[in-house]
Amino acid sequence: MLSKSSAKLFFLVGTGLCVGTFLLLTIDTIRRVPEQTNQQNLSESAIRGKHLWETNNCMGCHTILGEGAYYAPELTKVYERRGPKFIAAMLKDPYAMYPGQRKMVRYDFSDSDIQDLTAFMKWIGEMDLNGFPPKPNIGQIATIEGVGAGTGVAQTIDRPIAFNQMCIVCHKLRGQGGDVGPALDGVGSRLDRDYIVRWLHDPQAVKPGTLMPKLPLSEEEIVELSAFLSQLKEDAK
Ligand code: HEC
Ligand code: HEC
Structure with a gap:
């Protein structure tokens, strides 16, 4: 005692x-x-973006750095996950990017507002947060799966980054992704490369009324994506 x-x-x-x-x-x-x-990368544009973030009540639905509401996806790493083009398309027209799903507000942002918000997302995304938020590493899974694991089928082109950022929002490949559009396994047996190129340029022109939006893809990305997709043959599953 x-x-x-x-x-x-x-x-x-x-x-x-x-x-x-x-x-x-x-x-x-x-x-x-x-x-x-x-801190040194905090540009004027990112600061304006933060202001837009706060004044438009994005946190009423989203979390960022873990703070906010849980209705909509966590956005801390959205820049890395979706890339600047998808974010811009989403802010311009959320209904086109997530047709028939839960609703995000369609704001009347100008192109420079969208740039500012994207700059803010980029800055947030590059912070060292000691590993927050934990996430499955889609990139890694994609590379492992991209080699046609053990099927003996020559699947030589890795998944383009644009595919992992934009296409899997709506399409499944090897069981992973959204289901707004059809799964793309074996799509190379259904569609030839020229058709895929035309499709990616403008889905509405190929099939008026389709739910697939015209995505902001560069020519290079279209070449890369069509090469990747046209090699996905039915027997390569
Ligand atoms: C009314 C709720 C709501 C508000 C307010 C809102 N969002 Fe969203 N947002 C959503 C929903 C819901 C989704 C997911 C779409 C789906 O699942 O249909 C989404 C998706 C997104 C995505 C794509 C995320 C991804 O991983 O694909 C971005 C980027 C985004 N929102 C940014 C913003 C920004 C910036 C603001 C503020 C200017 C904002 N949102 C305000 C509901 C909202
Ligand atoms: C917002 C959702 C959405 C996104 C994002 C999206 N797609 Fe689609 N996609 C669809 C829908 C819906 C269809 C079915 C269209 C139809 O038949 O009217 C489709 C159809 C397709 C088809 C034809 C498939 C078939 O079997 O006929 C291809 C190829 C395709 N998409 C490729 C892509 C690629 C590559 C990307 C990324 C650059 C992408 N899509 C992004 C919604 C989407």
Whole structure:
């Protein structure tokens, strides 16, 4: 048993040590903030984007850095996940990008507002958040699966980044992705490359009224995507 005075000492020293440690850790965390947030990259545009983020109540539906509402996807890493083109298309016309699903507000953003919001997303996405938010590494899965695992079928072209950022929102490939459009396994047996090229340029022109939107793809991306898709043959599943 401790005597009364040594219990008191024990309490005071223990409390002192804990408070001291807490203060040191707090100071250390605050000291790291500029570096972990890449403060030097905080452009005028990203600051305007943050303002738009706050004044348009995006947090009424989304979380960012874990804060906000849980109706819509977490957006901390959306820049990496979807890329700038998808984000821009989404902010211009959310219904086209997620047809028939839960609703996101269609704002009347100008192109420069959209640029600012995208710059803000990019800045947020590049912060060092000690691993938050945890996520499945789609890129990695894609590369492993992209080689036609053990089927002996020559599937030589890896999934283009544009595919992982934009197409899997609506299409499944090897069981992963959305189901707004048909799964794209074996699509190379159904459609030839020229058709896919025309389709990607403008789905509405090929099939008026289709739910697939015209995506902001560059010529290079269309070449890459059509080469990738036309090699996905039925027996390669
Ligand atoms: C009324 C709720 C609501 C508000 C407000 C809202 N969103 Fe959304 N947002 C959604 C929903 C829902 C989705 C997912 C679409 C779906 O599943 O149908 C989404 C998707 C997105 C995506 C694509 C995410 C992904 O992973 O594909 C981005 C980017 C986005 N929102 C940005 C914003 C920004 C920026 C604002 C504010 C200017 C905002 N949203 C305000 C509901 C909302
Ligand atoms: C917003 C949802 C959406 C996105 C994003 C999307 N698609 Fe589609 N896609 C569809 C829908 C819906 C169809 C079915 C169209 C129809 O038959 O009217 C379709 C059809 C297709 C087809 C024809 C498939 C077949 O078997 O006939 C191809 C090929 C295709 N998409 C490729 C892509 C590629 C490549 C991307 C990414 C650059 C992409 N899609 C992004 C919704 C989407």
